[in-house]
Amino acid sequence: MLRIRYKLNLAVLATIAIGLVSLPAEPTKSVKWSAEKTKNYFSDLNDLNPGDGWDRAFDQLLIDQGKGPYSVESIKSFRPITKHPTVSAGETGTKQGFQGIKIRSNFDDVLTSEDPTIADAKEKKADLTGASFSYTRDFKADSDSWAANGSILMPFAWARSTHPHTGGPIELQSYGFIPSISFDRVSNSIDNSKDVDSLTFRLGAFAKTTGGPLFSQTFRGFATYGTSFGFNKSIPTAEFEYEPAFILNRELGIGTVHALLPTLGAGEDPSNAKKTFLAYRLRAYFHAEYGRIEDKGDATAAATGGFGRGGPVLQLRLAPFFSDKLNCTVTYEYFSRFTGLATHNYLLKVEPSYDISDAVSLKASYEKGGVNPIDQQVETFFIGLGVTL
Numbered sequence: 001m002l003r004i005r006y007k008l009n010l011a012v013l014a015t016i017a018i019g020l021v022s023l024p025a026e027p028t029k030s031v032k033w034s035a036e037k038t039k040n041y042f043s044d045l046n047d048l049n050p051g052d053g054w055d056r057a058f059d060q061l062l063i064d065q066g067k068g069p070y071s072v073e074s075i076k077s078f079r080p081i082t083k084h085p086t087v088s089a090g091e092t093g094t095k096q097g098f099q100g101i102k103i104r105s106n107f108d109d110v111l112t113s114e115d116p117t118i119a120d121a122k123e124k125k126a127d128l129t130g131a132s133f134s135y136t137r138d139f140k141a142d143s144d145s146w147a148a149n150g151s152i153l154m155p156f157a158w159a160r161s162t163h164p165h166t167g168g169p170i171e172l173q174s175y176g177f178i179p180s181i182s183f184d185r186v187s188n189s190i191d192n193s194k195d196v197d198s199l200t201f202r203l204g205a206f207a208k209t210t211g212g213p214l215f216s217q218t219f220r221g222f223a224t225y226g227t228s229f230g231f232n233k234s235i236p237t238a239e240f241e242y243e244p245a246f247i248l249n250r251e252l253g254i255g256t257v258h259a260l261l262p263t264l265g266a267g268e269d270p271s272n273a274k275k276t277f278l279a280y281r282l283r284a285y286f287h288a289e290y291g292r293i294e295d296k297g298d299a300t301a302a303a304t305g306g307f308g309r310g311g312p313v314l315q316l317r318l319a320p321f322f323s324d325k326l327n328c329t330v331t332y333e334y335f336s337r338f339t340g341l342a343t344h345n346y347l348l349k350v351e352p353s354y355d356i357s358d359a360v361s362l363k364a365s366y367e368k369g370g371v372n373p374i375d376q377q378v379e380t381f382f383i384g385l386g387v388t389l
Helices: 002-022 025-030 035-048 054-065 072-076
Strands: 102-104 132-138 143-153 156-159 171-188 196-210 216-227 235-247 257-261 278-293 305-321 326-334 336-339 346-355 360-370 378-387
Touching (some): 035 054, 035 257
Antiparallel strands (some): 102 143, 132 143, 156 171, 171 196, 196 216, 216 235, 257 278, 305 326, 305 336, 360 378
16 A cells, blocks of 8 residues: 555656646746736836837737737837837837938927937927028118027937846947037127127937846937137037936836826726826936136126036926826926036026917926026026927
């Protein structure tokens, strides 16, 4: 009996062992993502790669693969259908290298996909201003006035087939450089006090990595040379910025979008969830700059000599802000002085916007403080209509 029992036990153990080796159910479950987790993952990708189609990715996945759960391999290799592919997508077929000539009102009047070196780039084309050229004839004053304001950008960018993730090795996701020339010229034939004369040469470079301890890291550096059309003013400047992005939980994170209202309940299918009407993105990055005012020209508020400063920039964007048409961005900059005589080292900006239609929006802004190299302080309020055709 003991021998028979021993043989039976060995048979049972062998059967169990074979079953554990061949049973695929548990390992498969360990590498599956729920619909909720997948949608949050796509939302994060959309935040870090705006315009690449990730905002429609989950709907596309529902059509292709149903309501889940989904294998991690299929999610990692998933590519959304994008109408306007950009260099940040990192997918096959994305335009690499020279991205074409862009004409804007200034070097910072760009989309994130057009110039990643601009930390506060615009979210959509309706927010762009565009270059302007004008001529005015005042018959009563017998005066002529012409104005030209704009910037010519020539971005070069490359992207690799990676996706933002936490953990694992640090990978280079995208990089590039963007030269530009900005001009602001106003000439009045009888009143020189109305003249504006500014010419700025700028070369920006960026690199974005993913992996490691953070969700992503972005490094931006740029050199500018400010002068006039007559080259009688000289302000060379070098600047550097570092911006991390990481997620604490579903409601908290830096550099990523998080929905506050309504919250998604446990086990709730995201495809059937109520529409978000309040979401935020909090950004925090470090800015440092060093330069010299060698010839201040007509910038009477400035002091010649070297200047250096650096500090944090905090930006909170609410979109949607209780309505898909309303959004608001609040930015605060504070730069400590390392060297030089600059006295104005903070700037507060509040910028609400309401989309009346796809082509028309009501915009407002309030600025107070000053962090520009010529030490000029401002306190302004603006309200107007933005029209994009």
